[in-house]
Amino acid sequence: MHNIAVIGDKDSIYGFAAVGLATFAVETKHEAAEKINELRSGSFAVIYITEWLAEELSDLLSKLDGEQIPAIVPIPGISGNTGIGIARVKQSVEKAVGSDIIFNN
């Protein structure tokens, strides 16, 4: 049995606690990176992370892309959508196809 975690600044994530997800409020990207490493060894299968953190930690995230779990998914925080989530999908299309054929219209 696995759990779902949400990592981000407190204002962006406190709502998820109400729907039964484990929330972890972090302030800096170092804290977030430590938290991710900690959660990886735990029983967390999905980790949602706010977009600005995902942007800061893109190296770590792309390293974890090849592993089956955890799935780390960027979600928009309270400050709005930075577009990194869609950019990551775009990236995988470019990796597979060679050029972006889904988003260019």
Add this chain to the structure above:
Amino acid sequence: MAAINVNPTRMELTRLKKRLVTARRGHKLLKDKRDELMRQFLDLVRENKVLRERVEYGIAEANKSFVVARSVMQDETIDTALLLPSYQMSLEVGTKNVMSVDIPTFKAKGKSAGASDIFSYSFAFTSGDLDSAVEELSGLLPEMIRLAEAEKSAQMLAAEIEKTRRRVNALEHVMIPQYEQTIKMIAMKLEENERSATARLMKVKDMMLEKVMEAKKSS
């Protein structure tokens, strides 16, 4: 394309011919694998795009409701209302094999969206905006889980497609031409050897005939 540096012998020739057959077969199989992976990947990534747009929109909406709730309620009240959830969401993780790539599947175990007791607080001290925010978020949860699944699968398939494509290209543009060239080279060398052997034999025969003629003449 340079040929491989091998001894031009018959044994080497048979060996190379066998390897060429294997390489062609592998090339065909890998090409098929790549095409099927690509088909699955494109389906998945389209779904991924739609889901992501919906989830991002939904979270933005829920955040708006939370901001409104926060503006009419005290922080302490909100914290006490939300920080002790009435249930814990958990996931059942399985794997699905798509063209020998093990992609994860997530199945939510917990309360379904729209259940009346999703709220972890009583309604007496909280604003209605908080209710709608929590409801929006819990309605979004199945899509968020599906998004995690689709996005992870898309990433894994993309990596596998890249690998397979590189293999197909290596076979098609390096290995197979190399084998063909080497086989041609060996065949030519062998033919050349044969011709020179024949020429030598003819020369020897001529020399022997000449000797016999001379012996006859002198006797």
